[in-house]
Amino acid sequence: MSGARVILRVDGVSKKFGGVVALDNVSLGVEEGGIYGLIGPNGSGKTTLFNCITGVYKPDKGRVFFDGRDITGLQPHVIARLGVARTWQKVRPFRNIKVIDAVIAGGLLKTSSIGEARKIAEETLELVGVAREEWGKLGSEISLMEHKLVDLARAIATQPRLLLLDEIAAGLRPHEQEKLAEVIRRVWRERGLTIIVVEHVMKFVMSLSRKIFVLHEGRLIAEGAPEEIASNPKVIEAYLGIRPA
Numbered sequence: 001m002s003g004a005r006v007i008l009r010v011d012g013v014s015k016k017f018g019g020v021v022a023l024d025n026v027s028l029g030v031e032e033g034g035i036y037g038l039i040g041p042n043g044s045g046k047t048t049l050f051n052c053i054t055g056v057y058k059p060d061k062g063r064v065f066f067d068g069r070d071i072t073g074l075q076p077h078v079i080a081r082l083g084v085a086r087t088w089q090k091v092r093p094f095r096n097i098k099v100i101d102a103v104i105a106g107g108l109l110k111t112s113s114i115g116e117a118r119k120i121a122e123e124t125l126e127l128v129g130v131a132r133e134e135w136g137k138l139g140s141e142i143s144l145m146e147h148k149l150v151d152l153a154r155a156i157a158t159q160p161r162l163l164l165l166d167e168i169a170a171g172l173r174p175h176e177q178e179k180l181a182e183v184i185r186r187v188w189r190e191r192g193l194t195i196i197v198v199e200h201v202m203k204f205v206m207s208l209s210r211k212i213f214v215l216h217e218g219r220l221i222a223e224g225a226p227e228e229i230a231s232n233p234k235v236i237e238a239y240l241g242i243r244p245a
């Protein structure tokens with residue numbers, strides 16, 4: 001990955017909620033075309049970092065640069081249009097919308113032509129492996145796994161360059177998680193996207209990422225290859241609350 005250009009740079013970002021320091025002076029760089037993991041115990045600031053990158057929150061301090069451009073504090077739809085897409089940790093089930101229409105809505109971010117957006121949606125649903133007979137079903141008629149795939153397809157249909165996945169494997173069975181990891185790998189390979197995966201399931205992140213960032217209590221405490229991270233005493237301490245011997 002080295003030598004690639006930096007597509008995302010987070011520079012000294014801090015964010016507080018009342019007395020809670022959700023992010024404390026976080027800096028990191030992400031190279032174009034890479035697949036990264038972002039891990040950390042519950043409440044360590046992972047979702048808040050995604051929210052600061054995507055414009056849901058404005059950082060109290062620090063800057064966010066996407067593709068060399070300062071995007072700090074821009075509106076979410078502006079940042080989305082520049083090429084940053086995300087999925088949400090809390091699945092937002094759509095009950096009365098058809099699968100295909102949920103994905104067309106993503107496609108409409110970059111085109112005003114319904115026909116074009118439909119074509120994008122169909123290609124994307126095929127890419128993530130949602131069978132054609134599911135496309136006409138309502139949200140209330142599909143499984144959690146299918147919801148996750150459709151949400152992923154909706155994000156990809158916006159044609160992003162950077163894709164942020166927030167605990168997309170949560171709530172799935174192990175074999176579904178493996179299938180989802182396969183899908184993400186395929187999307188990454190075929191679309192040449194840059195992807196950051198936030199995940200609690202260690203095995204999921206470790207198998208996907210080339211490089212992992214670790215947050216603990218709002219601070220970046222480690223970054224490196226999965227093997228380095230797994231044996232890093234600071235990381236073990238953050239997760240287990242004990243200092244390894």
Ligand code: ADP
Nearest residue numbers: 017020022040041042043044045046047048049
């Ligand atoms: P993670 O995604 O790593 O579990 P979060 O980024 O969701 O962690 O949360 C980091 C900290 O910030 C937690 O203490 C959480 O309670 C707090 N927090 C996050 N969002 C809000 C908010 N909108 N209002 C108040 N506190 C928040």
Ligand code: MG
Nearest residue numbers: 046047048089
């Ligand atoms: Mg979270």
